[in-house]
Amino acid sequence: MPDKRLSVVVTRRLPEAVERRMAELFDVTLRSEDRPMPREALASAMREADVLVPTLTDPLDAALLSQAGDRLKLIANFGAGVDHIDVTTARQRGILVSNTPGVVTEDTADMTMALILSVTRRLPEGMAVMQKGDWDGWAPTAFLGGRLRGRRLGILGMGRIGQAVARRAVAFGMEVHYHNRRRLRPEVELDLGASWWESLDQMVSRVDIVSINCPHTPSTFHLLNARRLKLMKPTAVIVNTSRGEVIDENALTRMLRAGEIAGAGLDVFEHGTEFNPRLRELPNVVLLPHMGSATVEGRLEMGERVIINIKTFDDGHRPPDLVVPAML
Incomplete structure (x- = not known):
C-alpha cells in the first residue's frame, strides 16, 4: 500500500507547470482565484495541511500561526523574502520555514x-x-x-x-x-x-x-x-x-x-x-507594480525550488532553503 501523500495547500495561483507537478507529487489543494487568500481561509488551511505554500501577500503573523494545527510542519514560501512570516513564532511551534533564495x-x-x-x-x-x-x-x-x-x-x-x-x-x-x-x-x-x-x-x-x-x-x-x-x-x-x-x-x-x-x-x-x-x-x-521578479523563467524556478524543499522535507531531510531567525 503506497505511503500517504503530503497534504499541501497553495495560497495563490502559480504557473500551470508548477501546479501540475505539485499535483503529481502531493495531495495538493490549489487556489482558483489569483488574489490573496482571506485570513480565515489561511487559518483553516494551516489547521488542515501538512505544508502551506504562501506568497508575500499572505501575512503569517503570530496570531495567525497560533491557529495552526499539529499537522502543519512546513511553510514553503514561494519567494525569497520572508518578512511577511513570523519565522521565530513558526519555529517555536515546530514549523519549519523555507524560501527560494537566489532565483530572482x-x-x-x-x-x-x-x-x-x-x-x-x-x-x-x-x-x-x-x-x-x-x-x-x-x-x-x-x-x-x-x-x-x-x-x-x-x-x-x-x-x-x-x-x-x-x-x-x-x-x-x-x-x-x-x-x-x-x-x-x-x-x-x-x-x-x-x-x-x-x-x-x-x-x-x-x-x-x-x-x-x-x-x-x-x-x-x-x-x-x-x-x-x-x-x-x-x-x-x-x-x-x-x-x-x-x-x-x-x-x-x-x-x-x-x-x-x-x-x-x-x-x-x-x-x-x-x-x-x-x-x-x-x-x-x-x-511599477512589483515587477522586479516577474519573468516566466523566474517564476518557474521559484516553483521548482518550492517543490524541492517540500520533497526533501517529505523524504525526512532538512529543506535545502531552510530559513532560521538568525538569518534575518
Missing part, C-alpha cells in the same frame, strides 16, 4: 537597471508624448536626461542582488559604492570594483544614484528616513526594487515634490498597494 537575483538586478535608466533618461515622459501623439519632431533641448557613465551608484545592501546590480553598473561605466552590515571580502570588492562605506550617511550624501537592495527587517525599517533623505544631493535619484518599508515614503514624496531629490524609480511601496497618490502626479517618478 538576475531578474531583479535587470529591473533595477531598467528603473535607473528610465528615471535618468526620462523614458516615461518620452513614451507619454508618443502615446498622446504630441511629438512634433526632434529638438536639441528636448527630454534631456543624464549620462550614466561616470556617475556614482550607492548600493544599500550588497547581497546577491546588490552584487548583480554592481556588475551591471560597472558595465555601464558607473562607479560602485555600497553600504552593508558586513564588509565584503577584499577579493569580492576587487572583482566588483566596489568601494565600501561604513557610514550610510556619508555614502548617500556623495552618490548620484541610490539603489535599495536590502531586505525589510526591524533594523532596516525607514533606514532611509526624512533626515537621511535630506542628505542626498538635489540632483540624486533613488531606486527601490527591494522592500518599500526601507524608505519613509511620505518623506520621499514631499522631497520629490519640492525638488529636493531629482527623481525616483519605485517597484515596491511602504504599504503594499496603498502608495502615496501624489507620487502618480510627478513626472520624475517611475512607478
Whole structure:
C-alpha cells in the first residue's frame, strides 16, 4: 500500500507547470482565484495541511500561526523574502520555514537597471508624448536626461542582488559604492570594483544614484528616513526594487515634490498597494507594480525550488532553503 501523500495547500495561483507537478507529487489543494487568500481561509488551511505554500501577500503573523494545527510542519514560501512570516513564532511551534533564495537575483538586478535608466533618461515622459501623439519632431533641448557613465551608484545592501546590480553598473561605466552590515571580502570588492562605506550617511550624501537592495527587517525599517533623505544631493535619484518599508515614503514624496531629490524609480511601496497618490502626479517618478521578479523563467524556478524543499522535507531531510531567525 503506497505511503500517504503530503497534504499541501497553495495560497495563490502559480504557473500551470508548477501546479501540475505539485499535483503529481502531493495531495495538493490549489487556489482558483489569483488574489490573496482571506485570513480565515489561511487559518483553516494551516489547521488542515501538512505544508502551506504562501506568497508575500499572505501575512503569517503570530496570531495567525497560533491557529495552526499539529499537522502543519512546513511553510514553503514561494519567494525569497520572508518578512511577511513570523519565522521565530513558526519555529517555536515546530514549523519549519523555507524560501527560494537566489532565483530572482538576475531578474531583479535587470529591473533595477531598467528603473535607473528610465528615471535618468526620462523614458516615461518620452513614451507619454508618443502615446498622446504630441511629438512634433526632434529638438536639441528636448527630454534631456543624464549620462550614466561616470556617475556614482550607492548600493544599500550588497547581497546577491546588490552584487548583480554592481556588475551591471560597472558595465555601464558607473562607479560602485555600497553600504552593508558586513564588509565584503577584499577579493569580492576587487572583482566588483566596489568601494565600501561604513557610514550610510556619508555614502548617500556623495552618490548620484541610490539603489535599495536590502531586505525589510526591524533594523532596516525607514533606514532611509526624512533626515537621511535630506542628505542626498538635489540632483540624486533613488531606486527601490527591494522592500518599500526601507524608505519613509511620505518623506520621499514631499522631497520629490519640492525638488529636493531629482527623481525616483519605485517597484515596491511602504504599504503594499496603498502608495502615496501624489507620487502618480510627478513626472520624475517611475512607478511599477512589483515587477522586479516577474519573468516566466523566474517564476518557474521559484516553483521548482518550492517543490524541492517540500520533497526533501517529505523524504525526512532538512529543506535545502531552510530559513532560521538568525538569518534575518
